Amino acid sequence: MATTKTWFFDHEFDRPKGEARLRFDEGTIIAEGLSEEAADGRWWSFDERIDAWRCPAFRYRRVLGSLLKQGWRVEDTARDYEAHPVEIEHRFRPFEHQLEGLDAWIAGENRGVVVLPTGSGKSYLATLAIEEVERTTLVVVPTIDLMTQWVGNLEEAFGAPIGMLGGGYHEVEAITVSTYDSAAIHMHRIGDRFGLVIFDEVHHLPGEIYRQGARQSIAPFRLGLTATPERADGGHADLDDLVGPIVYRKTIKELSGDILADYEVRTLEVTMNAEDRQIYDRERGIYRGFVESNNIRLGGLHGWRRFLAATSRSDEGRRALKAYHAQKRMALVHDEKLALLYELLDRHREERILIFTNDNASVYAISQEALCPAITHETRVKERREILRKFREGELRILVTSKVLNEGVDIPEASMAIVLAGSGSVREHVQRLGRILRRSEGKKAVLYELVTVDSVESHVSRRRREHDAYQ
Numbered sequence: 001m002a003t004t005k006t007w008f009f010d011h012e013f014d015r016p017k018g019e020a021r022l023r024f025d026e027g028t029i030i031a032e033g034l035s036e037e038a039a040d041g042r043w044w045s046f047d048e049r050i051d052a053w054r055c056p057a058f059r060y061r062r063v064l065g066s067l068l069k070q071g072w073r074v075e076d077t078a079r080d081y082e083a084h085p086v087e088i089e090h091r092f093r094p095f096e097h098q099l100e101g102l103d104a105w106i107a108g109e110n111r112g113v114v115v116l117p118t119g120s121g122k123s124y125l126a127t128l129a130i131e132e133v134e135r136t137t138l139v140v141v142p143t144i145d146l147m148t149q150w151v152g153n154l155e156e157a158f159g160a161p162i163g164m165l166g167g168g169y170h171e172v173e174a175i176t177v178s179t180y181d182s183a184a185i186h187m188h189r190i191g192d193r194f195g196l197v198i199f200d201e202v203h204h205l206p207g208e209i210y211r212q213g214a215r216q217s218i219a220p221f222r223l224g225l226t227a228t229p230e231r232a233d234g235g236h237a238d239l240d241d242l243v244g245p246i247v248y249r250k251t252i253k254e255l256s257g258d259i260l261a262d263y264e265v266r267t268l269e270v271t272m273n274a275e276d277r278q279i280y281d282r283e284r285g286i287y288r289g290f291v292e293s294n295n296i297r298l299g300g301l302h303g304w305r306r307f308l309a310a311t312s313r314s315d316e317g318r319r320a321l322k323a324y325h326a327q328k329r330m331a332l333v334h335d336e337k338l339a340l341l342y343e344l345l346d347r348h349r350e351e352r353i354l355i356f357t358n359d360n361a362s363v364y365a366i367s368q369e370a371l372c373p374a375i376t377h378e379t380r381v382k383e384r385r386e387i388l389r390k391f392r393e394g395e396l397r398i399l400v401t402s403k404v405l406n407e408g409v410d411i412p413e414a415s416m417a418i419v420l421a422g423s424g425s426v427r428e429h430v431q432r433l434g435r436i437l438r439r440s441e442g443k444k445a446v447l448y449e450l451v452t453v454d455s456v457e458s459h460v461s462r463r464r465r466e467h468d469a470y471q
Helices: 057-070 096-107 122-133 144-158 180-190 210-215 235-242 274-293 300-311 315-332 335-347 360-370 381-392 426-434 456-464
Strands: 005-007 018-025 028-032 045-047 052-056 072-076 111-115 137-141 163-166 169-171 175-179 196-200 221-226 246-249 262-270 353-356 398-401 416-419 444-452
Touching (some): 096 246, 122 196, 137 144, 144 381, 180 210, 210 235, 274 315, 300 315, 315 456, 335 360, 360 398, 416 426
Parallel strands (some): 111 246
Antiparallel strands (some): 045 052, 163 169
16 A cells, blocks of 8 residues: 655745646556646656556656646655665675765765676675665566575675565565566566665666666666676666666776785687688688678678578578588687696696686586586576585585676685686676686686687687776
8 A cells, every 4th residue: 555645845835836646557657637737748648548647657756856846736645665774783894985886876866876896895885775775675686596695695784584576486575686577577566665776787777678677666766786887789878767877986907906806817829720620611611601792791780680681591591500600619619729628627726717608518518528517597596506505615616607607696716717718798708707806815816718719709809808807
């Protein structure tokens, strides 16, 4: 049942210009009794079915402020969130960058994005924000693993039950953690119940589905957290509207050696053997020949779509698509690169090592050859947690994965990462580096990047290292 609050500026007006009633409805705000003059066209649209004005719920703070400034008396039943004072029971002394980030967010009227590297304490900054705002809070995260990690951290911090929304759970508490998927599904019903929403790994938010969860929440206070806000599709520009602008930023280089572990990146070039080179050159020749004979300009999403459309029209095209995948697969993982990988594992026997590759087939092959556990999207949750526990406690020294450990999972004991293969994404490369940067006494983190000489991977490697952490 929504609470009712009446808002007015009686000290500025002898009498109100009018009276309006706001209510929450399926992820939107409905204003009854509002005049057309007062309904700002940037936010409101008239719904003839109910003879009232409607706007997306995330405009709540703005439209309420606008009506009050115009001199309207507002009966507000839209908000169902409450004051929720909490106090951190197990308090740590915040680092300077955490306090600076929190202060910048508060100065931004409790809206905005804080950009900090993996391992620098973004979640503790968020915990401080929850304590500061004193409102019911929803934390939104990309994975179930992260949801359970956040729940554990918040329960320890506040000594109170924390709700869970996702992975088979539907338990809504004053402080609740949800996956992005579940938030998108349920926000039209619960979007009035939280005054603060924290979006972890906020670069996910501009996706077409996930942004609906942000739009259907009335929460006036919003905090976004990420190490890498920029998106290849330019969607990060929408974060200003959905969450707020970037209010604070620190880079890996700025925090390494003090907050984060010292680190070194070693790029090792690998030459294919003659047999693999012959296969690579043959398949790449078929692929490139098709592209050139059909005058296809590659580059960006549109170029790739044109290529796919052309390959579907003939047997020659289907062979070219097969050749594209074959040459890419050969550049990323081949016999000489695998031989170097196993040599590195033998050379660094005392280190806890994460191996990253680009496909599950390679993960399973390496797992079998190196006798180490593998984690992919196919790994069941309980098995994944048990593997990570054993890795953290030292029972396991090596762990091989594809993409599922790129972000979010806390593995502070890892001191070395070997990137056998990956995409051209800067974000992916920074996230993989971030997995080994948790500071500990005497730790020097090392990331090895294995790159095939004279192949498409050389270009991919240059693209993904376009970040100051690799300069």
